[in-house]
Amino acid sequence: MKPVKVGLLGLGTVGTGVVRIVEGHQEDLSSQVGSPIIIEKVAVKNLEKARSIEIEQSKLTEDPWEVIRDPEIDVIVEVMGGVEAAKEYILEALDRGKHIVTANKDLMALYGSEIMAKALEKQCDVFYEASVAGGIPIIRTLIEGFSSDRIVKIMGIVNGTTNYILSKMSQEDASYEDVLKEAQELGYAEADPTSDVEGLDAARKMVILGTLGFRTNVELSDVDVRGISSVSKEDIAYAKKLGYEMKLLGIADRQDDEFSVSVQPTMVKKSHPIAAVNGVFNAVYVHGEAVGETMFYGAGAGEMPTATSVVADLVAVVKNLKLGVNGLKAMVPYKAKKLKSDEQIAYKNFLLLEVDDKAGVLAQITQVFGEYDVSLESVVQSPNEHTPDAEIIIVTHHASKANMDKVLKHFETLKVIRRVKSVYRVEG
Numbered sequence: 066m067k068p069v070k071v072g073l074l075g076l077g078t079v080g081t082g083v084v085r086i087v088e089g090h091q092e093d094l095s096s097q098v099g100s101p102i103i104i105e106k107v108a109v110k111n112l113e114k115a116r117s118i119e120i121e122q123s124k125l126t127e128d129p130w131e132v133i134r135d136p137e138i139d140v141i142v143e144v145m146g147g148v149e150a151a152k153e154y155i156l157e158a159l160d161r162g163k164h165i166v167t168a169n170k171d172l173m174a175l176y177g178s179e180i181m182a183k184a185l186e187k188q189c190d191v192f193y194e195a196s197v198a199g200g201i202p203i204i205r206t207l208i209e210g211f212s213s214d215r216i217v218k219i220m221g222i223v224n225g226t227t228n229y230i231l232s233k234m235s236q237e238d239a240s241y242e243d244v245l246k247e248a249q250e251l252g253y254a255e256a257d258p259t260s261d262v263e264g265l266d267a268a269r270k271m272v273i274l275g276t277l278g279f280r281t282n283v284e285l286s287d288v289d290v291r292g293i294s295s296v297s298k299e300d301i302a303y304a305k306k307l308g309y310e311m312k313l314l315g316i317a318d319r320q321d322d323e324f325s326v327s328v329q330p331t332m333v334k335k336s337h338p339i340a341a342v343n344g345v346f347n348a349v350y351v352h353g354e355a356v357g358e359t360m361f362y363g364a365g366a367g368e369m370p371t372a373t374s375v376v377a378d379l380v381a382v383v384k385n386l387k388l389g390v391n392g393l394k395a396m397v398p399y400k401a402k403k404l405k406s407d408e409q410i411a412y413k414n415f416l417l418l419e420v421d422d423k424a425g426v427l428a429q430i431t432q433v434f435g436e437y438d439v440s441l442e443s444v445v446q447s448p449n450e451h452t453p454d455a456e457i458i459i460v461t462h463h464a465s466k467a468n469m470d471k472v473l474k475h476f477e478t479l480k481v482i483r484r485v486k487s488v489y490r491v492e493g
Contacts, residue, residue: 069098069383070105072132072163074154075145076116076125079168079195080107082372083142084118087379094376098383106132108145133158140382142375143167152176159183159191164391166378168195168371174269178282181395188392190385192378197270198223198347200370201363202377207277207351208396214353216278219317220492223270225345225365226254226261227293227313231330232343235301235310241294253345263292264313264328271315274349275326279319281400289327296330300487303417303458304332307443310340314492318410325405327490332415334493407467413442413491414461414469418476419483422455426481430457433479437471439464454483460491 071087073080087094087104095101107120108129129145132138133154141158143151143165151172155165156179165184167173173180173193184191194204198221207216222228226248233244245262248254260266268288275283293313304311309332317326333340338360342348347365352358364370385391420426427446434441445458461469469488476482 066095066100068101068103069140069386070103070138071140071142071379072135072138073104073107074129074132074141074143074151076107076109076120077144077146078368079144079371079375080142081116081118082368083144083375084120085369086372086376090376094380097380099387100383102379102383105138106135108132129154133161133163138163139386140164140166140379142379143169144375146171148172148175152180155180155191156183159187159189162187162189164190164382164386165192166375166382167191167193168375169193170196170266170269170273174272174285177273177276178398181397184392185395185397190382190391191395192381193273194378195371195374197273198349198361199363199365199367200373201347201349201361201365202374203274203349203361204277206361207274208394211278211351211353211356214355216351216353217319218352219271219274219278219315219349220339221271221274221315221349222312222339222342222347223274223315223349223365224261224264224267224313225347226258227264227267228342228347229253229345230262231293231296231301231311231313234296234298235305236343238298238302240298241296262294264290265292267313267315267328271317271326271328274315275317275324276398277396278317278351279324279400280396280398281324281402282398283317283324283326283402287326287402287404289325289329291329293330297487300417300489304415304489307332307415307458307460308335309333309415309491309493310335311489312339312342314339314490316492318405320405320409322400323403323405323409325410329490331490331492337493340493407470408465410466411463413463414459415487415489415491416457416459416461416485417487418457418459419454419486420457421481421483422453423481426455427457429479429481430459433472433475434461437468437475439468439472456486
């Protein structure tokens with residue numbers, strides 16, 4: 066049994082996990098694919114760095130091109146991160162007939178279509194299960210498990226950092242700033258948390274999920290993105306009183322052949338299963354026309370969960386090698402892109418308004434909603450103990466984004482409204 070030789074780009078957290086699994090599960094892997102899988106060469110940033118695993122020094126190199134251009138290597142596993150350099154390495158590897166496994170969400174969100182087209186041309190596999198939700202096998206499920214169905218909605222908690230922050234704020238009545246600091250101390254958030262807390266990380270993952278689910282070329286510029294940095298203790302307290310949990314959700318929604326994709330803090334009804342997903346865990350809800358509602362839950366990051374997905378992709382590549390069917394499963398988008406207009410995008414909204422505490426205010430506000438054809442599900446008015454003003458909490462029925470934008474614009478000219486404190490999407 067000729068061994069399949071693997072080149073590894075990166076030996077950080079995930080790369081270390083890949084080596085642990087490949088070397089520690091060799092008997093199981095060999096029995097599945099019919100031959101040994103060998104880590105032949107590893108590109109690292111620093112040869113002298115102390116590592117938590119033992120690996121032969123002769124296998125290490127600081128030159129990624131040495132790995133890419135090694136004729137003995139059959140599969141490249143890219144877990145180094147970054148975009149431009151990783152793209153260059155992967156395209157060169159494909160030109161040389163090597164198969165690719167990557168965990169790089171940024172790369173696949175920005176250049177996935179180009180990479181998959183090259184893979185199809187060269188009849189090579191490119192698998193990227195670990196790029197979206199760590200240990201949750203959602204990509205393979207979208208490509209294969211839903212191949213006979215038509216997906217109409219994908220809704221997910223796909224960023225563990227923001228889910229941890231919002232969960233702690235809800236459970237401990239803590240402020241965003243305090244929980245963010247704690248998350249950084251625990252290693253759940255980066256020193257610069259912008260990509261996570263402003264929704265950029267989740268947006269890239271939704272590009273991948275939307276592309277696979279809708280079979281069209283979703284781009285980052287198609288995603289309407291809003292992060293959690295403006296979410297307050299007060300917002301979460303009001304959400305809980307009304308029976309909701311606050312989650313940063315990625316939502317890809319399709320009607321006929323037109324779709325929208327967004328990432329935004331959302332109030333989710335407590336009865337919805339995704340509302341119970343707390344801490345650093347991820348969950349992806351998929352609604353198909355035939356199968357109905359399904360949900361996938363698990364660890365969205367971490368050394369071993371993510372490495373498990375990487376090695377699962379590696380096993381799939383090797384099985385295809387044995388069968389001689391590499392490059393036949395590439396999902397290249399084939400449907401024309403048709404984005405929904407703001408008139409077609411509709412959902413419930415939560416609004417928190419600070420208003421003059423006097424008679425007739427509510428009537429003026431409801432008149433504005435009626436003017437733009439937005440009906441109301443519930444209205445609660447109460448004094449604010451911290452100001453001489455009152456607060457009005459409104460939950461609308463489904464309303465178009467275009468009409469809600471008109472309502473909010475009109476509110477800027479309504480003198481009885483001191484300020485619009487919060488606006489959130491409502492699901493469930």
